[in-house]
Amino acid sequence: MDPYQSLKQLRQLLESKQITAEELCRYFLDRIAQFDQKTNSFVSIEPENVLAEARRADKTIDQGINGQLTGIPVAHKDNFCVQGQQTSCCSKLLSTFIAPYDATIVKNISVEGGIYFGKTNMDEFAMGTSNQTSAWGPVRNPWDLSRVPGGSSGGSAAAVAAGFVPVATGSDTGGSIRQPASFCGVTGFKPTYGRLSRYGMIAFASSLDQAGTLTRTAQDASTMFQIMQGHDPRDATSESSRSNKRVSVKHPLTIGYSASLLNDLDSDIIARIEASRETLERLGNKFEDVEVFDQDLALSSYYIISCAEASSNLARFDGIRYGTRTKSPSSIQELYENTRSQGFGDEVKRRLLAGTYFLSNNSPENYVQKAQKLRRMVYELYQELFQKVDVVLAPSAPSTAFRLDEQLDSTDMYRQDRFTVPVNLCGLPAISIPCGLVNGLPIGMQFIGPQYGDELILDVAYRFQNETSWHLQRPRL
Amino acid sequence: MNSKILNELCSHCAFILNDAEKERMVADLKLILEYVDQVHSVSTDGIEPLVHPINIGYLRMLDEPETSGHENLTQSESIEKTDDFYVVPKVIEP
Numbered sequence: 001m002d003p004y005q006s007l008k009q010l011r012q013l014l015e016s017k018q019i020t021a022e023e024l025c026r027y028f029l030d031r032i033a034q035f036d037q038k039t040n041s042f043v044s045i046e047p048e049n050v051l052a053e054a055r056r057a058d059k060t061i062d063q064g065i066n067g068q069l070t071g072i073p074v075a076h077k078d079n080f081c082v083q084g085q086q087t088s089c090c091s092k093l094l095s096t097f098i099a100p101y102d103a104t105i106v107k108n109i110s111v112e113g114g115i116y117f118g119k120t121n122m123d124e125f126a127m128g129t130s131n132q133t134s135a136w137g138p139v140r141n142p143w144d145l146s147r148v149p150g151g152s153s154g155g156s157a158a159a160v161a162a163g164f165v166p167v168a169t170g171s172d173t174g175g176s177i178r179q180p181a182s183f184c185g186v187t188g189f190k191p192t193y194g195r196l197s198r199y200g201m202i203a204f205a206s207s208l209d210q211a212g213t214l215t216r217t218a219q220d221a222s223t224m225f226q227i228m229q230g231h232d233p234r235d236a237t238s239e240s241s242r243s244n245k246r247v248s249v250k251h252p253l254t255i256g257y258s259a260s261l262l263n264d265l266d267s268d269i270i271a272r273i274e275a276s277r278e279t280l281e282r283l284g285n286k287f288e289d290v291e292v293f294d295q296d297l298a299l300s301s302y303y304i305i306s307c308a309e310a311s312s313n314l315a316r317f318d319g320i321r322y323g324t325r326t327k328s329p330s331s332i333q334e335l336y337e338n339t340r341s342q343g344f345g346d347e348v349k350r351r352l353l354a355g356t357y358f359l360s361n362n363s364p365e366n367y368v369q370k371a372q373k374l375r376r377m378v379y380e381l382y383q384e385l386f387q388k389v390d391v392v393l394a395p396s397a398p399s400t401a402f403r404l405d406e407q408l409d410s411t412d413m414y415r416q417d418r419f420t421v422p423v424n425l426c427g428l429p430a431i432s433i434p435c436g437l438v439n440g441l442p443i444g445m446q447f448i449g450p451q452y453g454d455e456l457i458l459d460v461a462y463r464f465q466n467e468t469s470w471h472l473q474r475p476r477l
Numbered sequence: 478m479n480s481k482i483l484n485e486l487c488s489h490c491a492f493i494l495n496d497a498e499k500e501r502m503v504a505d506l507k508l509i510l511e512y513v514d515q516v517h518s519v520s521t522d523g524i525e526p527l528v529h530p531i532n533i534g535y536l537r538m539l540d541e542p543e544t545s546g547h548e549n550l551t552q553s554e555s556i557e558k559t560d561d562f563y564v565v566p567k568v569i570e571p
Contacts, residue, residue, distance in 0.1 A: 097554060098554060100550045100551070100553045100554060101550065193530050193531055194531050194533075207528065207529045207530065208530075236533065237529075237531065237533050296512075296515060297515060297516065297519060300512060300513040300514075300515050300516045301516060303509070303512075303513055304513055304516065311490070318491070319556065320556070320563050320565060321551075321552075321554070321555055321556070321563060322554040322555065322556070323554075323556070324556075325556045325557070329566050330566065331566055332565055332566050332567075332568050333491075334566075335565060335566055336491040337491045337492065337493050338493070340490070340491045340492055341491075341492050341493045341494070344492075346498075349490075349492055349494075349502070350502065350505055350506070350509075352490050352492075353483070353486045353487070353490055353492070353502065353506060354506060354509050354510075356486050356489050356490055357478075357482070357486055357506070357510075360485075360486070360489065367513070367516070369526050370516045370517060370521060371516055372526030372527055372528055373521035373524040373525070373526050373527075374516055374519065374521065375526070375527040376524050376525055376526060376527035377519075377521070377524060379527050379530065409505075409508060410505050410508055410509055411508055411509060411511075411512045414509075414512070424530075425530065426530050427530025427531050428530075451530075451531070
């Protein structure tokens with residue numbers, strides 16, 4: 001059994017009865033039992049429930065009633081509610097929380113027969129770029145266990161890279177799908193804001209948060225996207241079912257490219273992106289130089305907005321209605337303070353304090369309004385840019401995976417996101433795909449599309465993967 | 478950023494930090510503020526703030542009282558409750 005098969009291949013195996021869903025799930029469970037102590041990708045998994053669900057899938061297959069994912073394991077990032085399952089956001093504060101309902105995307109996957117396989121590790125409340133802020137310990141990169149997998153969807157990226165599951169969900173507020181995809185050598189897809197429902201996805205920064213997937217290929221990402229997408233009346237920001245804004249798929253494309261983005265990158269990374277550019281040209285695409293917004297300004301704007309929104313969103317975790325509560329508080333104030341102080345980790349506290357500062361009267365100027373004006377400038381620049389080009393090609397991350405013991409201060413860590421945050425500020429779709437190995441570690445690049453150009457970037461990523469084999473490289477565990 | 482401002486922020490966030498944590502947090506927040514302060518170096522006169530990336534318009538709901546009927550579901554994860562009420566330490570002493 002090859003653990004790195006595509007969704008299509010797995011489906012063929014199941015439908016032709018070369019393997020049963022129970023055998024398939026048993027195989028992946030065994031693999032996780034054997035290797036996950038090395039990577040710490042999963043934070044909860046219930047083998048008996050998985051196997052019971054697999055046996056039900058086998059009965060369905062026998063009856064010939066197949067969904068697109070019947071019998072296929074799918075892992076969920078720990079910030080998606082799965083009914084009856086621990087949903088902790090990898091925070092001590094939610095360590096006892098059992099979700100009373102399914103997130104919409106979880107339900108959509110389940111309706112198509114996907115088997116809930118467990119929860120993957122993540123940075124606490126999705127705040128981080130290295131998966132080191134999880135209350136359940138860091139995730140280790142399957143390509144080199146001394147290195148981080150990226151974050152915040154590091155558990156999902158590592159799980160797919162390690163061949164523990166064919167697909168996992170993730171969320172991307174400022175690059176949390178694409179940067180770990182780059183570090184782990186997998187395909188990370190962040191759709192247009194609103195095309196996937198946020199209902200049941202625990203909020204970090206509501207105007208930036210977007211669900212998505214970590215898969216091996218763009219084709220698998222496309223399959224998952226078709227299953228997960230759609231209007232959800234329970235999410236007021238989800239795309240209207242009457243939307244006719246979709247950008248048509250076409251080929252060849254005019255691809256925007258800014259050499260200035262590569263300025264401070266390692267020469268080996270530049271070489272891989274330049275080689276990918278040549279491959280795309282060979283496929284008939286044309287390149288046009290484009291100007292992009294100042295990365296540090298966009299990043300600053302992003303951090304102000306995301307921290308401000310987080311300070312509001314995470315006020316709900318007060319120890320009253322759900323999650324953990326401090327023991328024997330003598331007053332309501334002590335209940336709030338002790339619960340939150342004991343429950344949140346340092347990075348979450350840092351961002352909530354910063355966000356509160358940006359929103360408070362203490363700040364010398366109105367940080368949030370200034371950041372929102374800059375957000376408009378980034379948005380308008382991309383609007384103009386997509387009048388000239390179909391998609392943009394950019395690096396996904398400024399480096400390969402860094403070491404777990406590397407000492408990066410807050411702003412160095414935040415700068416990991418400098419290629420990814422403009423996409424979230426503008427609600428654009430983007431997909432990170434592997435484009436090479438540098439010193440034995442994967443590196444990715446991303447295609448960024450106009451709003452509702454999801455299918456367009458999936459298509460160009462698919463065509464690139466048809467011509468290359470970087471997405472087929474595997475780590476040795 | 479200084480310890481006085483941090484104390485106020487902690488009060489707003491309902492956080493209690495010890496002295497070592499406070500010292501570290503002031504240093505970290507200073508670094509973050511130094512970095513993001515560059516937003517003030519750009520003129521944004523005449524530019525409308527963008528609060529959301531997609532045009533979601535104004536959402537309207539019928540102004541009719543309704544109950545979700547999900548009280549049991551939403552209270553299923555409550556830490557401590559009596560009947561349909563969440564239990565918390567006394568807020569007002571008799």
